[in-house]
Amino acid sequence: MSSTETHALENRRAIATVCLSGTLEDKLTAAAAAGFDGVEIFENDLIASPWSPKQVREHCADLGLTVDLYQPFRDFEAVAPAVLAANLRRAELKFDVMEQLGADTMLVCSSVSPDAVDDDDLAAEQLHTLAERAAARGLRIAYEALAWGRFVNTYEHSWRIVRRAAHPALGLCLDSFHILSRGSDPAAIRTIPGEKLFFLQLADAPRLEMDVLQWSRHHRLFPGQGAFDLTAFTGHVRAAGYSGPLSLEVFNDVFRQADPGPAAVDAMRSLLALEESLGATTLPAAPALSGHAFTEIATAGAEVGQALAALGFAHMGQHRTKPVALWQQGEARILVNSAASGTTSDTAFDKGAGQGAGESASVVALAVESADPVASADRAQRLLAPLLPRTHSAGEADLSAVAAPDGTSVFFCRTGPGGSWLDDFAAVAGKAVDAGVTGVDHVSLTQPFDHFDEAALFYRAVLGLEPDPVTEFAAPFGLVRSRTVSGGTESGTVRIALDSALLRRGDWAPGVREPQHIAFTTADALASARVMRDLGAPLLPIPGNYYDDLDARLAPPPDLLDALRAHSILYDRDEHGVLLHFFTEILGGRVFFEVLQRIDGYAGYGAANAPVRMAAHRRSRLG
Template sequence: MSEGEPRRSIATVCLSGTLEDKLAAAAAAGFDGVEIFENDLVASAHSPAEIGARCRELGLGVDLYQPFRDFEAVPPARLADNLRRAERKFDVMEQLGCDLVLVCSTVSPEAVDDDELAAAQLRELADRAAARGMRVAYEALAWGRFVNTYEHSWRIVRRADHPALGVCLDSFHVLSRGGDPALIRTIPGEKLFFLQLADAPRLDMDVLQWSRHHRLFPGQGSFDLKTFAGNVLEAGYRGPLSLEVFNDVFRQADPGPAAVDAMRSLRLLEDQLGYPVAEPAPALSGYAFTELAADATTARDLTAALAHLGFAHTGDHRSKPVQRWTNGSTHLLVNTNSPAKRTAEGEADPGADRGRAAIGALAVESGDPLRSARRAEAMRSPILARERGPEEAGLAAVAAPDGTDVFFCDSGARDGWRSDFRDTGEPSASRLAITGIDHVSLTQPFDHFDEAALFYRSVLGLEPEEVTEYAAPFGMVRNRGMLDAAGSVRIALNGTLVRRGQWAPAVRDPQHVAFACADVLEAATALRADGAPVLRIPDNYYDDLDARFGLDPELLGQLRAHSVLYDRDARGEFLHVFTELFGDRVFFELVQRIGGYAGYGVANAPVRMAAHRRQRAAS
């Protein structure tokens, strides 16, 4: 923990594995402390004393032991038993070297609605804790039987008035109920004993199930954690920022990367709160290039398609089998050096008999590439080591969660990335009215979706748009756009909600580069005349388009003739055309945004997927 940074903790329940796996992952990701979840300890073969020693060895404090349930507001006969249970927990905590226990507001049918009784019994518990040098943090569960708001838990703590009794705040329990975090500032800082942080998507469902299955790390969901945590800090809280996230996906994921994802989420939040954890992300000004990785055969198909799209082969890398293709100021690199990566690790690949192609790297134009690199490091995305030749640029790159490399470029610099290439001498004209890269669409396995959004948000400073879902031929698909402040860099994250097995033949997780085009209809006309591999869109689509929108017959006829797709939102219109699929998973798109259209044409994505499936079935 550096000077000026808060203490960072994580509840063991956030991570998958045995307690030993979890502690190792938390320490490796750089956490300062842990909340030990009782069930993790119960299943461990190590005694609490050994676990405590292990934590100290790993540099982890045991900041909280949890949860202790159904303690307060019970009839006197039950109190003795509850105090007996508490003493057993204190025994365990003593061995662990932990002095703070979490008590959740009761859900017991035995409890009564009596704040005075709850306060008196918690006072007695605090007395017992204090006698052993310990403290009690009382938390209002969102589904607590009588106490389910932090205001109520604070009233009881205030009434109990014991120095060893304070409040634990959990952002989920407050924000899921629409609670107002501003009132937190009315609680004295020294009575705020602990702070648990979790984000979540906005879901209209039973709050217990929402909490148990769908929490997310801060920055991945829809909660305003900056305001929430800001209020807690303003109240004078000086304890750890601790993550407590119950999530079905994280619970089954490798705990190593999950702990890094968790740490990144805290650093982004700290950044938002004004802690000096990272320099601000420099302004971006578009894509410098996108790199496709492919085998030699597929690379030939890709470059033939690029030629149709008006790109010229303008450069060759000085030391690697990488070609630069250029149309105006838009650059695509085609790399046949490394086999295209498959990100869906551990699954059989239905496209294995096809050539391989993938988006291997994105390069963004950064106002300050070195600062971008430092920010990435601060956000726990280490700079990748790269081999390079004597004349090559020292490009900084980091790896996104799905394995895509992200480069920070300053194309104007003398030693910019273009100096890595020998010019072929082939001229590059601006053709087909292509003006740049509109967006890059990256398909994520369902268990990397939220992690990927957080990565691009924290490292590049892109802001995520709302998650949309649509039904597609091979499963429900989630789509989330990410956009920089200037609107110059767009990434579309896509992925099926679930996926297992080998169905979805050859088109399971395509990726693509969408080029901005000033006149898609004209470009599509030229592509057709040129015999380009444009994806054929069926008549049924245009009949339906007509039924839905009642388009001008001439426009409809043109769209139909050239396989151009159409969408409309409140702000404008969208024309787009796709190429066929190359290798197992890459294609191109030309898009034209008319007016303020802000989407990605996802309404048309199922039609495109079915068409790619036909292309594959026919070949």
């Protein structure tokens, strides 16, 4: 990255209407609200709109949006004369639309038609003719190689044809998906003159072994949500001298049906993070995070507090003005908020976390230790995560919080000497039995299905955490997709696990609705389990069959196996080390706790044991 690129990008930001759900009206409104400068109008969206192209142009102008591209025009080039004539008629009718729409560039995709022949000279000649027609009307043609184009399916090939056609109104459209999905080397893009790069479409995607057309039409993601290196790709295009918009074109089954407002915010956040990765940003850097300051559970019931006591936590403090108890053991701090205020819970430090307390329990807030809480909050706002409105009494800590995509409040704290949020709590003479809990390993939050990819990007961009790869496993009641984000310093680590049921709908839902849990660390899981059991903790029983299989599968030492079985402790092993972990029952209908010991740098989260835990949780709720 050259040092001249530390200012903001000069490229404008655009989004294709096909990225978003709804009618054209819904899409334009959402794109403008998220701050985009322009849009690509996807033809099908226009066709279904009651607005004439001229009305669309006026509406975009009112919203502050330019119409940067009209797309797609298919199956044009390398055809017999009669087909060419029909294709030119079709093009002229679309030019009429573009003139009214105020779009000066049309995307022409490489042909997939059985009418086409494999003849670059003919393709170049006919594209020249099309460009001549376009130029006569002040328009231009951006030619794009589809990854599944019949003859033209690489950017190198489309560039040979455009060069051969040699018309000033004919240039290239580059699409990161079409190029990176085929494993093409994007470095040669640097050799293309910038003025021939008419348009740049950006899409990420997970690595999938499937038909590339289906992969493209259903599984694209916004930059940073998938496996492609869009920083390098975009760097090549900018180095070539491209000065047009960075435009998102993402076909994704989930985004296609999600509320377009949040989806457009997610899209814009992905572009802002991409710009930062290019070194071209005015965003403040993400301050280092060094652990979980506290996690807040709202519940009107007594189950959670009783369970914490039985896990050895001490009731250390009581909020001076709110019905919030502070429970602590080692560096693990849990706030239990018993304000049962209808549909919104009044968290210790905030209003409006948006999750009901009532009889049931919910994790409503998580707080991270930030090296610079003010800078953390500033960055969040610049990344379209506005500060939550807050109420705090005089003299109380003035913490900043933003809402994660699932509605959880995320606080930026600095716990420690001098003005800590802990001062808001009056000390309580809570007695405790040390059960060995030393801190919080991770907080696990089930995400609404529509927000899974958005959530990972939120935590990566806003908090600066690093996402692990997406994993999936077959749970007793359907597939679960899981992804963790983490980051930290020498003094501590923040880990958040995001889970989502892939398909679950309908009434057959015997599991727990969107379970949430907090995992505590211990240096000796067996000792902790013994103490907690003696304290009467509601620990989850694990079936004997699990241990018989564990013996066959991983053959832990017999003594250890017996102890695990006796205490319902689960076992996992990775290339680094071993995990020992156990769970409580479900508390307040939704929340549970985990206690875990990472041995020799075990890096995972025990996903292999999750189905057994989930079946056990269901049983304990039914029985």
